[in-house]
Amino acid sequence: MSLSDFPDSSLQTPVIADAPGTEQAPAVTTRDQLPRLLYGHQALVDLFDATWELMPGYWRRGEPDSGFGLTFCDPAQDRVNQVAACCSTFSLVYSNREFPVEAQLDAFYAKQQPCGAIHGEYSLVDGRPFLIKANPHGVQAPLFAWAEHNIYHRLGSKRRLREVLPILERYYQWIQTHFRRDNGLLSVPRQALAMGNSPRDRAAYPVDFNAQQAASAAFISTIADALNDKEVAFRYKREYFALKTRMQSLMWNEEDSIYYDLDRYGHQLKVKTIAAFWTLLAEIPSEDKARRLIGHLTNPATFGRSHPFPSLSADEPLYDPRGGGYRGSVLPFVNYAIIKGLERYGRIDLARELALRHLFAMHDVLVPEKGVGDLWDAYAPEHEAAAKWHGKGGFPRKSYLPFVALSTVALVIENVLGLSISLPRKTVDWTLPVMESMGIENLTLRRNLVSIQTHNSERGWEVRLESEKLYYLAIHALGRRRKTLPIPSGKCAILVDKI
DSSP: OOGGGSOOOOOOOOOGGGOGGGOOOOOOOOGGGSOEEEESSHHHHHHHHHHHHHGGGSEEEOOGGGSOOEEESOTTOSEEEHHHHHHHHHHHTTSTTSSOOTHHHHHHHTTOOTTOOOOSEEETTTOOBOOBTTBTTOOOOOOHHHHHHHHHHHHOOHHHHHHHHHHHHHHHHHHHHHHBOTTSOBOOOGGGGOOTTSSOTTOSBOHHHHHHHHHHHHHHHHHHHHTTOHHHHHHHHHHHHHHHHHHHHHHEETTTTEEOEEOTTSOEEOOOBGGGGHHHHTTOSOHHHHHHHHHGGGOTTTTOOSSSOBSBOTTSTTOOTTBTTTTTOBOHHHHHHHHHHHHHTTOHHHHHHHHHHHHHHHHHHHSOSSSOOOOBSOBOSSSSSBOBOTTOTTOSOBTOHHHHHIIIIIIIIIIISOEEEETTTTEEEEEESSOOSEEEEEEEETTEEEEEEEEEETTEEEEEEEESSOEEEEEEETTOOOEEEEEOSEEEEEEGGGO
């Protein structure tokens, strides 16, 4: 399917009370309506373009009784997944409004029960939740607040924040009511973690789920601040610090410099998994603990393998260099969360370095020396190949864009180019750790079409800009002082040496 095959309709700001899962995407007629990456290494351009080319064919409309409209998922699927829906929004926000973004979450919100429950998977046929005995509440990773915070900055709708804040609060409190235990931590079924055969069978208090809930509290507090709701902001800041304190005291291992899951008795399960690094996104560790934890990401003996980051530490007995399911596989959506965590601790250069290693490894599988390649949602940590899981059909998933595009679109724009967009602030921050030819064309900032790129001219390195309307560009080049400049409509160029 080509870009011109995408269905024709209009995109409107959703109104949650009116079951906005029916939001549709407008016609996409050419590749030129989507952002275009400018970069000296063709490998990243290949990844970026391949993702956009696949997107028009990656939708399914739910049946009328399901409550799900145009849904970003494999058309062969009969169900929609909450975590995938949240993850999809991080790349779709860069689609220039050609693809529906908020609707991926709104259909889940329309399913919220009075108690606050939102289940992890629903049928696209009849809208019923998929529930199993081992996970009777159908709980999954709580990522809604993170996704909404990102949508707010990329698309800039404060009205939407007012609509979703009560939904996020009810969902958060439902999790607290059903899964919080006397030690202050959350205990959820291992099926809620979606890590299959990871050696976490005895985990009763998983570090990743607790970190995700802590991050949710922090994001809800930030959203309430944006709405000037001081009472809600303070309440969730208190929730955040309470959970953070319990994780610090019970899950951190001083000797091993990592966070561990706990068993049902509250004892640490000393198996090093990628779950520990969700704590960076939630800003759980102190600066010293973060430094030591981050050290694992570059240590070849644990998580610093040729393709970062394996889901199980390389020094664990069950580690599989070919992936082995969740015993070593590199997961693009988890990599995105880890790299965002590195940003929060000011490790911008390391975040970019590791993002590039991850992306170039993905490209080696997309464009192999022999045969035909593809994009996958799990990769081998030590081989230029998709991950393996012996005897497990359907793993990894080919071209699973809700997860893949977090790396091939969002990481490329945010961590390779170094662009951070905040429409509420009317500002684009551009961090340039090195000078090389790179940039992006045809990127929409609400109703403003912009192009931003570096170029080595006869006068020296310059930033070339094109815009339809005024906006502000904050440039932090080569470690120099950050400088904010008003960018007028039209074309202009700024010498980097003059910044």
